Amino acid sequence: MKPESPSPRPSFVLSLGTGLASLRLTVVLLCLSLVMIFVATLDQVHLGVWGVQQKYFHSFFVLARIPGTELSVPIFPGGYLLGLALLVNLITAHLWRFRLSWKKSGIWLTHLGLILLLIGEGLSGLMQRDGQVRLDVGQTRRYVESFRESELAVWDATDGLFDDVVAIPVARLAHPDPIQHPKLPFILKAVGYFPNATLRMRSQMTNPPPAMATMGDGTDMLADPAPMTYKPDESNWPTAYVELTGPDGSLGIWLVSAMLEEPQTFIYQGRTWQIALRARRDYLPFTITLGKFTHDIYPGTDIPKNFASTIKLHSDNGQDDRSVLISMNNPLRYGGFAFYQAGFANNDRTSVLQAVRNPSWLIPYWSCGLIALGLVLQFGLSLAGFFRKRTAAPPGAARAAPASP
Amino acid sequence: MNRNLPLVILALAVAWVVCTLVPTGSSGPFDTAGFGRLPILADGRIKPLDTIARTGLLMLQGRQRIATPDARPLTPDEWLLDVFFRPAQADAYQVFRIDNSDVLTLFKLVRGDGEGGVRFSFAQLQAGLDELDRQARLAEPVDNASRSAFQRGVIELREHIGYYDRLRYTLQPPDSPDFAADLADPARLAAERAAFTTMDSLSNIRAIPPPAAPDGAGGWQSVGRVLLGAATPAAVDPHVRTYAALGQAWTSSQPAVFAATLRDYREELSSCLPAAVRRSDAEAFFNRAQPFITSLFLYVAAFLLAVVSWLVWPEVLGRAAFRLMGLAFALATAGILARMWLEGRPPVTNLYSSALFIGWGSVGLCLILEKLHRNAVASAAGGLIGFGTLVIAHHLSLSGDTMEMMRAVLDSNFWLSTHVVTVTTGYASTFLAGFLAIIYLVRGVLTRSLDARTADSLARMVYGIVCFATLFSFVGTMLGGIWADQSWGRFWGWDPKENGALLIVIWNAVILHCRWGGLVRQRGLMALAVFGNIVTAWSWFGTNMLGVGLHSYGFTDAAFNGLIIFVASQLLLIGLAAVPRSRWRSPAPGSAA
Numbered sequence: 001m002k003p004e005s006p007s008p009r010p011s012f013v014l015s016l017g018t019g020l021a022s023l024r025l026t027v028v029l030l031c032l033s034l035v036m037i038f039v040a041t042l043d044q045v046h047l048g049v050w051g052v053q054q055k056y057f058h059s060f061f062v063l064a065r066i067p068g069t070e071l072s073v074p075i076f077p078g079g080y081l082l083g084l085a086l087l088v089n090l091i092t093a094h095l096w097r098f099r100l101s102w103k104k105s106g107i108w109l110t111h112l113g114l115i116l117l118l119i120g121e122g123l124s125g126l127m128q129r130d131g132q133v134r135l136d137v138g139q140t141r142r143y144v145e146s147f148r149e150s151e152l153a154v155w156d157a158t159d160g161l162f163d164d165v166v167a168i169p170v171a172r173l174a175h176p177d178p179i180q181h182p183k184l185p186f187i188l189k190a191v192g193y194f195p196n197a198t199l200r201m202r203s204q205m206t207n208p209p210p211a212m213a214t215m216g217d218g219t220d221m222l223a224d225p226a227p228m229t230y231k232p233d234e235s236n237w238p239t240a241y242v243e244l245t246g247p248d249g250s251l252g253i254w255l256v257s258a259m260l261e262e263p264q265t266f267i268y269q270g271r272t273w274q275i276a277l278r279a280r281r282d283y284l285p286f287t288i289t290l291g292k293f294t295h296d297i298y299p300g301t302d303i304p305k306n307f308a309s310t311i312k313l314h315s316d317n318g319q320d321d322r323s324v325l326i327s328m329n330n331p332l333r334y335g336g337f338a339f340y341q342a343g344f345a346n347n348d349r350t351s352v353l354q355a356v357r358n359p360s361w362l363i364p365y366w367s368c369g370l371i372a373l374g375l376v377l378q379f380g381l382s383l384a385g386f387f388r389k390r391t392a393a394p395p396g397a398a399r400a401a402p403a404s405p
Numbered sequence: 406m407n408r409n410l411p412l413v414i415l416a417l418a419v420a421w422v423v424c425t426l427v428p429t430g431s432s433g434p435f436d437t438a439g440f441g442r443l444p445i446l447a448d449g450r451i452k453p454l455d456t457i458a459r460t461g462l463l464m465l466q467g468r469q470r471i472a473t474p475d476a477r478p479l480t481p482d483e484w485l486l487d488v489f490f491r492p493a494q495a496d497a498y499q500v501f502r503i504d505n506s507d508v509l510t511l512f513k514l515v516r517g518d519g520e521g522g523v524r525f526s527f528a529q530l531q532a533g534l535d536e537l538d539r540q541a542r543l544a545e546p547v548d549n550a551s552r553s554a555f556q557r558g559v560i561e562l563r564e565h566i567g568y569y570d571r572l573r574y575t576l577q578p579p580d581s582p583d584f585a586a587d588l589a590d591p592a593r594l595a596a597e598r599a600a601f602t603t604m605d606s607l608s609n610i611r612a613i614p615p616p617a618a619p620d621g622a623g624g625w626q627s628v629g630r631v632l633l634g635a636a637t638p639a640a641v642d643p644h645v646r647t648y649a650a651l652g653q654a655w656t657s658s659q660p661a662v663f664a665a666t667l668r669d670y671r672e673e674l675s676s677c678l679p680a681a682v683r684r685s686d687a688e689a690f691f692n693r694a695q696p697f698i699t700s701l702f703l704y705v706a707a708f709l710l711a712v713v714s715w716l717v718w719p720e721v722l723g724r725a726a727f728r729l730m731g732l733a734f735a736l737a738t739a740g741i742l743a744r745m746w747l748e749g750r751p752p753v754t755n756l757y758s759s760a761l762f763i764g765w766g767s768v769g770l771c772l773i774l775e776k777l778h779r780n781a782v783a784s785a786a787g788g789l790i791g792f793g794t795l796v797i798a799h800h801l802s803l804s805g806d807t808m809e810m811m812r813a814v815l816d817s818n819f820w821l822s823t824h825v826v827t828v829t830t831g832y833a834s835t836f837l838a839g840f841l842a843i844i845y846l847v848r849g850v851l852t853r854s855l856d857a858r859t860a861d862s863l864a865r866m867v868y869g870i871v872c873f874a875t876l877f878s879f880v881g882t883m884l885g886g887i888w889a890d891q892s893w894g895r896f897w898g899w900d901p902k903e904n905g906a907l908l909i910v911i912w913n914a915v916i917l918h919c920r921w922g923g924l925v926r927q928r929g930l931m932a933l934a935v936f937g938n939i940v941t942a943w944s945w946f947g948t949n950m951l952g953v954g955l956h957s958y959g960f961t962d963a964a965f966n967g968l969i970i971f972v973a974s975q976l977l978l979i980g981l982a983a984v985p986r987s988r989w990r991s992p993a994p995g996s997a998a
Contacts, residue, residue, distance in 0.1 A: 027919055030915045031915060033911055034912065037904050037908055038904075040904070041904045124895075299449060300625070301449040303449055305449075329892045331891070340893050355894075358894075361896065368880075368883040368887070375876045375879065378872075390777075
């Protein structure tokens with residue numbers, strides 16, 4: 001069959017439709033995806049899996065910096081663009097040139113599943129949030145900490161029972177504009193921000209430059225900016241100098257960093273405040289408590305055989321209060337989150353759970369089912385046709401290839 | 406005669422296979438094979454000492470064959486007995502393979518000093534071990550990927566020396582002249598405590614079975630650990646004495662005592678640990694039968710017969726090739742089933758078993774194709790792929806025990822088992838399409854044997870196999886996604902191995918769409934299918950060489966050159982497809998170019 005037979009006088013719409021629906025475009029897009037995925041795989045050695053996702057898959061264009069300048073130019077289509085183009089190609093092809101017929105049912109199902117898969121992957125890229133929960137035995141948590149994103153948190157800790165936290169994403173700190181929030185009696189302003197930095201004690205340096213921080217723990221420290229790292233076993237330590245200003249003038253400059261584990265405390269207008277730069281927290285409508293953690297190895301080796309955490313789950317509305325066992329390949333799905341046994345630390349006293357929230361997690365299951373069914377149907381029909389011809393014609397006389405769609 | 410030739414060839418091959426399966430006794434007066442069947446616990450699983458001997462030799466020197474300095478051949482079990490009980494003699498056996506000349510210089514040795522120019526003995530290396538250790542410590546901080554060949558060489562040799570050293574400290578201290586007597590004398594027992602501590606910390610073989618009979622592997626102990634717990638000769642575990650008695654019988658040439666001690670110990674084990682003995686006996690038998698080596702030779706024979714059949718006696722030789730391939734396939738099936746039973750796992754658990762399974766799946770498809778088309782083309786492809794994958798598997802087995810235990814994250818589960826089997830079938834069929842295409846191109850361009858009928862039949866085969874490959878690689882990749890979602894919460898993570906599998910799916914889709922859209926005819930289809938070999942080889946091995954990601958449990962940079970050569974050869978073959986039709990030696994195959 002000839003899908004692209006030109007009509008005698010093609011109008012603009014007609015030729016645009018034919019072009020968008022053409023198999024040639026499909027092949028070109030698939031080949032571009034092939035190249036993009038291959039290069040991205042190679043680049044993972046330098047950028048790590050997360051960096052590669054941002055640069056290649058979750059972007060419209062792959063950007064490259066012109067050597068010697070700060071200018072980035074698109075050099076290749078990114079994952080979103082290719083996915084979108086394939087989606088358009090697929091949908092127009094079905095509207096334009098496919099007719100519904102029993103013989104084509106396999107292709108229809110396959111392509112329908114593929115459309116769903118592309119949409120699902122796009123949604124996952126946009127909506128999925130993941131982080132971790134680190135629990136010592138006996139500890140209770142009600143939040144998930146992000147792996148990579150940080151926030152500047154400020155809260156009034158006077159009551160001690162209940163903290164009302166104002167959390168500012170660190171990306172906002174890159175802007176010099178002051179930040180004002182109705183729950184805060186002062187405004188914040190980042191006077192310096194580094195996506196990654198190490199902290200150095202001034203007392204251990206010869207001829208140290210003066211400290212930028214005037215208040216808190218950072219008055220004897222200096223932030224030493226470092227390049228961003230993408231290695232899977234290293235972390236970035238975002239660091240900032242933050243100036244707080246009340247109606248009567250500046251309260252001082254604090255050094256805040258993800259490297260400082262404890263929040264810094266100060267008193268303002270008779271109330272106790274705390275400030276910290278920490279991993280971004282997503283709060284849960286329930287608490288989890290680690291009861292027990294076990295870590296088995298094969299005898300005589302250090303190859304892990306199994307990890308398991310016994311978790312006490314307690315929901316805020318009191319409807320759930322039970323024990324759950326989370327182990328390798330056996331996650332807990334609850335309240336829109338899924339908790340996986342990810343690792344351990346601290347001589348097996350700390351369990352690390354990975355927490356994922358992805359409302360679209362079921363879409364791939366549906367699309368895979370559809371595609372598998374469609375492919376089986378399509379190739380099964382071809383095969384049946386092939387054998388029908390074989391038995392109809394004397395051996396060796398069978399000529400035509402199996403039916404093409 | 407001509408008519409019966411296929412049957413005769415098959416009968417000869419079957420007779421040969423049966424010969425390899427018949428358990429042969431030990432070569433000398435000692436029941437060394439019986440010793441090799443004794444179960445021990447190592448690397449987290451119970452296995453026979455024979456497996457230790459064979460994987461040890463493969464790791465150290467790249468082959469199981471070994472001889473004494475006066476050229477007397479040894480079985481792997483005999484070698485292990487000497488390492489355990491006569492270390493002074495074993496130290497003179499040339500079992501350390503050194504390929505890098507700079508490493509050799511460290512020991513002030515030249516190629517001529519070694520067996521075959523590459524294998525050297527522990528005694529030869531002993532003087533330079535301190536310098537080796539120093540060089541290895543210099544090389545260690547260097548990132549694995551940026552190490553030089555010399556640095557990789559010293560680190561590998563030091564690992565091998567360490568492995569050998571641990572073997573020597575497994576059953577008794579290597580410098581004890583009469584260990585059985587030591588065990589009876591309280592003063593000597595006390596004097597050896599330092600050596601027992603070394604044995605306990607060095608050896609990772611646990612040879613002493615659990616005292617009672619609790620099921621499972623927990624209670625096995627190393628000889629050193631057991632001896633450290635025994636303050637007086639009376640408290641020494643009887644099994645330590647058993648091994649000491651075996652050692653004494655071996656060193657003092659008393660085969661009858663050796664056999665009697667072995668028999669008593671085996672009887673005791675069979676009554677308290679029957680499952681361990683059964684498994685370990687079966688594995689020792691499997692080790693000796695070497696079904697994959699036998700089928701490797703059968704595949705070569707099938708390939709040669711199939712190729713010759715294109716020139717003379719097509720009917721007879723084609724049938725013979727088909728039957729040999731069937732026999733080799735049956736043998737490989739039995740081997741894979743045996744491995745599955747021994748491991749209690751699905752067929753694909755690591756890179757080694759994936760090579761076995763890719764070969765098995767491709768050959769299975771070839772059997773079906775050959776049954777349908779009967780032109781010896783699929784037999785030739787099957788023979789070639791079967792041979793190639795088994796050679797790859799052999800090289801992968803050099804890095805250690807091929808039935809290693811799996812990390813918790815890779816532990817068995819329904820989605821993982823189906824994923825690896827399906828995706829490996831996808832790899833296998835993509836390779837098969839590529840090899841069929843190679844046959845088309847080579848026969849078409851370089852010979853006159855590709856007539857229009859064969860060409861059409863090949864094109865149909867390639868198309869059908871690409872469809873099959875699309876289905877299996879897609880479903881396999883998606884099952885992997887489901888497993889990943891179940892295990893660590895993301896369906897797709899853009900991990901290198903996942904990307905590799907996706908590349909195969911996309912490439913197969915490209916081939917199908919090109920053909921459906923009329924963008925390629927026969928010749929183009931073949932060129933695209935050959936490129937599929939490159940994509941698959943990348944996904945199978947190349948991604949493991951990156952050393953990043955969750956799936957990089959495979960191996961090694963040693964295969965990197967192999968991959969480069971393979972890719973170059975495939976590009977060359979694609980170049981064949983670009984030769985103008987008028988230059989082809991076969992007259993215009995197919996209906997159109």
